[in-house]
Amino acid sequence: MIYSEKVMEHFANPSNVGELPDANGIGEVGNAKCGDIMKMYIRVESGVIADVKFKTFGCGAAIATSSIATEIIKGQPLEKALALTNKAVVEALGGLPPAKLHCSVLAEQAVRAAIADYYRRQGVDPALFVDANGGGCECCGEGENCG
Numbered sequence: 001m002i003y004s005e006k007v008m009e010h011f012a013n014p015s016n017v018g019e020l021p022d023a024n025g026i027g028e029v030g031n032a033k034c035g036d037i038m039k040m041y042i043r044v045e046s047g048v049i050a051d052v053k054f055k056t057f058g059c060g061a062a063i064a065t066s067s068i069a070t071e072i073i074k075g076q077p078l079e080k081a082l083a084l085t086n087k088a089v090v091e092a093l094g095g096l097p098p099a100k101l102h103c104s105v106l107a108e109q110a111v112r113a114a115i116a117d118y119y120r121r122q123g124v125d126p127a128l129f130v131d132a133n134g135g136g137c138e139c140c141g142e143g144e145n146c147g
C-alpha cells in the first residue's frame with residue numbers, strides 16, 4: 001500500500017493527540033468492520049472550536065486523518081467544522097488508497113459527534129444543526145459500510 005508523504009508525516013508525528021480535560025464536546029465513533037475507534041475532544045468558545053484533541057485506536061490512516069481533521073477545524077466556527085467532509089480530509093492528505101478511504105469517514109464522523117455532544121450539553125437538540133446521517137463516504141457512497 002502506497003501512502004502519500006503527508007499521510008506518513010501525520011502518522012509519524014500527529015498533531016493534537018491526547019485528551020482535553022476542559023472539553024465541552026466529546027465524540028466517539030467506530031467502524032464495526034475494522035474495529036478502529038476514534039475519540040474527538042473539542043472546546044467550543046463563542047461558537048468557535050478553540051481547542052481540539054483526539055485519541056485514535058486504529059490504523060495509521062485513521063491516525064493521519066484524525067490529525068489533519070483536527071488541524072483543519074481548530075479555530076474554525078462550528079458551521080465550518082460541520083461542513084468538513086471526508087473528501088476534504090483525503091484531499092488535505094494528498095490522497096488515500098481506496099481500501100483506506102473509510103478511515104477518513106471516521107474522522108468526519110468524529111468531528112460531527114463531538115459537535116453534536118456539545119449542542120446536547122448546551123441543551124440544544126443537535127439534530128437542528130448536525131445531520132447525523134450525513135457524513136457518509138463521498139468517495140464511494142457506502143457510508144458506514146464503507147471499507
Ligand code: FES
Pocket residue numbers: 031034035036058059060061062100102103106
Ligand atoms: Fe479502520 Fe483504518 S482500517 S479506520
